[in-house]
Amino acid sequence: MKTEDDVRQALRGAAESISHQDLLATLPARRRRRTVRRLAAVVVAVAVASTAGALAFGGGGRAPQVVTPQPTPEGRLLRAVHPKAFGDMPAKDPSGLPYQPVLAIDARRVLVRAGERLEVYTSGRFEKVAEVKGEIKALAADGGSLAWLSEGEIRVVPLGGGKSWRIAEVDELVNRIGINGERVVWSSPRGGVWQSVAGGRPELLHKGLQLLRWPWATDEPLDPKANVTRIVDLTIGYDVQVKAAPGVTGLRCGPFWCAGSRGAMTIVQRTNDWSDLREVREVGPSYPIFNRFLNGGFRIYDIETDETLHIDRTRLNGGETLIYWQEGDRLVVVNLAAIPELE
Amino acid sequence: MEFEDFVHARGQALLRFGYVLTGNADDAADLVQEVLIKLGDRWSRIDSPEAYVRTAMARQHISWWRKRRREQLTDLVPENSYTHDHEPDDLWAEVRGLPPKQRAVLVLRYYEDLSDQEIADILGISRGTVRSQASRALATLRVKPSVLERGQV
Numbered sequence: 001m002k003t004e005d006d007v008r009q010a011l012r013g014a015a016e017s018i019s020h021q022d023l024l025a026t027l028p029a030r031r032r033r034r035t036v037r038r039l040a041a042v043v044v045a046v047a048v049a050s051t052a053g054a055l056a057f058g059g060g061g062r063a064p065q066v067v068t069p070q071p072t073p074e075g076r077l078l079r080a081v082h083p084k085a086f087g088d089m090p091a092k093d094p095s096g097l098p099y100q101p102v103l104a105i106d107a108r109r110v111l112v113r114a115g116e117r118l119e120v121y122t123s124g125r126f127e128k129v130a131e132v133k134g135e136i137k138a139l140a141a142d143g144g145s146l147a148w149l150s151e152g153e154i155r156v157v158p159l160g161g162g163k164s165w166r167i168a169e170v171d172e173l174v175n176r177i178g179i180n181g182e183r184v185v186w187s188s189p190r191g192g193v194w195q196s197v198a199g200g201r202p203e204l205l206h207k208g209l210q211l212l213r214w215p216w217a218t219d220e221p222l223d224p225k226a227n228v229t230r231i232v233d234l235t236i237g238y239d240v241q242v243k244a245a246p247g248v249t250g251l252r253c254g255p256f257w258c259a260g261s262r263g264a265m266t267i268v269q270r271t272n273d274w275s276d277l278r279e280v281r282e283v284g285p286s287y288p289i290f291n292r293f294l295n296g297g298f299r300i301y302d303i304e305t306d307e308t309l310h311i312d313r314t315r316l317n318g319g320e321t322l323i324y325w326q327e328g329d330r331l332v333v334v335n336l337a338a339i340p341e342l343e
Numbered sequence: 344m345e346f347e348d349f350v351h352a353r354g355q356a357l358l359r360f361g362y363v364l365t366g367n368a369d370d371a372a373d374l375v376q377e378v379l380i381k382l383g384d385r386w387s388r389i390d391s392p393e394a395y396v397r398t399a400m401a402r403q404h405i406s407w408w409r410k411r412r413r414e415q416l417t418d419l420v421p422e423n424s425y426t427h428d429h430e431p432d433d434l435w436a437e438v439r440g441l442p443p444k445q446r447a448v449l450v451l452r453y454y455e456d457l458s459d460q461e462i463a464d465i466l467g468i469s470r471g472t473v474r475s476q477a478s479r480a481l482a483t484l485r486v487k488p489s490v491l492e493r494g495q496v
Contacts, residue, residue: 002434002486004453010434011454015359135356172393173352189351222351 005115009098016100017317078300078309078334085338088330089121099331104321105141105159107338118146120159130157130164138177138186140214147179154186154196168194168202178214185234187211189222193234205234212287216255227251227260231271243272252287257303259285259294266294268303282308289320293336297323300336346386350379353393360397363450364404366439374400374407397455401447401465408443437484445480448473 079086084107092098093114102118103111109122116133119126129146138149147156149170154177157164173188182198185205192207209217215235218228231240231253242258244251248267251260259268259280266285268278283296294301297318301308311334316325323334354375361371378399382389389395438446444466451462459477463470481487 002484004481004486006434007438007449007481007484007486008453010438011363011450014435014438015363015454173348175352189348190345191348222347 005097013098013100075308075310078311081309082339084340085334085336087333087335087338088327089333091326091329091331093117093126101322101324101331101333102136102319103139103141104335104337106143107335109159110322110333110335111139111141111146118148127161129159129161130155137175140178142179142181144181145179147177147184149174149177149186154184156184165199167196167199170194176211178211180214183214185211185214187217189220193217206232209234212254218253220252225249228253228258231255240271243274245269245274245277250285252285254288254291256291257288259288261285266301268294268301278303278306280308289336293339295320295323295336346379346382349392357393357396357400360450360454361400361404363438363454364400364447365443366446370407374404378403398465401451402467404447405444405466434484441480441483445476445483448476449480452477 087110089099089101089110089112097114099112099114099119099121101110101112101121105111105120109120111129112119112121112126113132113136116131118129118132120129130148132148132150134151136148136150140147141159144159145156146159147154147167152172153169154167154174155164156167156179167184168186170186171188171191173191174186175188177184177186179185183195185193185195187193187210189210190208193205193209193211194202195205196202206217208219209232210220211217212231215233216231217234218231220228227242227244227249228251229242231242232238233255240253240255242251242253244258244260245262245267247262248260248269249262251258251267251269253259253271256271257268258271259266261267261284262279264281266280266283268280268288270276280294280301282299283294283301286294288303289295292303294303295318297316298311298313299308300311311323313325316323318324318334321336323336324331326332357375358368358371361374362368365371365374375396378396381399381403382396386392438449441449447466448462451457451465452459457465459470459473462473466473468476
């Protein structure tokens with residue numbers, strides 16, 4: 001017999017499964033086109049900005065998404081090239097609540113959610129970190145602490161567990177957070193980047209920028225087709241002026257690499273020169289993850305090696321830094337943070 | 344707060360809500376758009392935009408359903424090109440198969456966590472109807488209800 005909690009989980013899982021790309025894909029075929037014409041730009045802005053939002057559930061609070069099945073892959077499998085990125089864990093906790101991987105903390109540790117509990121999974125063990133009621137809009141972790149945004153409040157707790165404390169109350173537009181030691185940062189579209197140091201009073205760090213991954217921020221435009229123009233290191237003020245390749249739209253950049261669109265092609269380029277321009281067919285544009293990957297779910301483009309690697313599944317879930325699926329009573333988890341750097 | 348900022352920050356959450364409400368991505372996007380369009384120049388007078396939009400979405404969903412039922416639309420096109428590959432025994436698949444009104448009640452109860460009275464107010468039906476719709480839906484899903492009515496002491 002199923003329970004009401006199962007219904008809650010099913011609804012939450014379904015809601016989180018809806019992919020941004022799917023919504024975009026529906027737009028041309030809509031029945032009620034009048035609405036599309038009037039608001040398409042806004043919704044596209046939402047969809048693309050959300051997809052491209054640098055931090056997803058990892059640092060910025062996007063929910064994991066189910067990716068539409070793809071044709072048989074051509075090329076090397078991610079598992080064959082990077083076996084260390086693959087791990088597994090139980091699919092449910094002892095009470096039957098499903099585990100949902102939500103954040104790659106580092107190569108060894110994955111943050112998971114089960115009901116209202118956040119737990120760290122590492123080396124076959126789960127350790128409770130915190131309980132969070134309500135929707136989590138954003139999550140971030142450094143090596144020692146976890147920060148989250150829920151119900152208008154940013155809270156921090158040691159990753160080893162303990163009592164959490166409130167950092168700040170923020171308005172409902174805040175959608176990205178970061179943490180680095182005693183510094184907690186957050187931002188919203190047009191709202192600028194704010195920080196609280198050692199739990200102190202919030203202060204505006206940089207007006208007009210959106211947080212990427214600390215210490216980087218960018219002037220992400222609301223228009224999804226507009227390009228970013230600068231990437232700023234907030235600790236030292238180092239300001240990278242982005243030089244978009246001709247004809248590229250929707251360019252989104254990390255500190256070293258950018259990805260955007262030119263027609264149906266994804267263009268990958270360095271931030272401020274065109275010396276290593278790539279045309280990628282199999283993976284859509286997004287913020288480069290860990291300065292290295294474009295995560296297309298079934299396909300991961302590795303900028304360092306200029307190779308698209310495949311996952312031979314027909315169904316999977318994923319956020320920005322994690323991809324996972326269920327096999328029997330286990331979850332197979334691909335942790336992009338566990339892919340070793342090139343030697 | 345600017346309208347565009349709100350849509351930018353909360354649009355995806357609204358689409359997720361629309362998805363569980365309607366059962367498919369296409370209608371979810373339509374629903375969000377329709378409600379946002381209707382807000383129009385009332386925007387500046389709304390104190391709690393997210394609650395307002397979610398309530399309007401639930402009402403609009405029911406309104407569409409009633410209208411479609413009357414019109415018996417014949418121009419429906421297959422809408423499975425972007426639905427996901429859920430397992431056949433997936434509870435969500437069963438929820439999607441519920442009549443729209445029952446599904447709306449479940450979504451408002453278990454996704455939005457509203458009381459039965461709040462659901463009744465939003466959908467314009469009696470509290471008893473909320474309870475009976477929820478009861479039928481749970482029976483169809485073979486879910487054992489833990490309480491008969493939400494929001495009652």
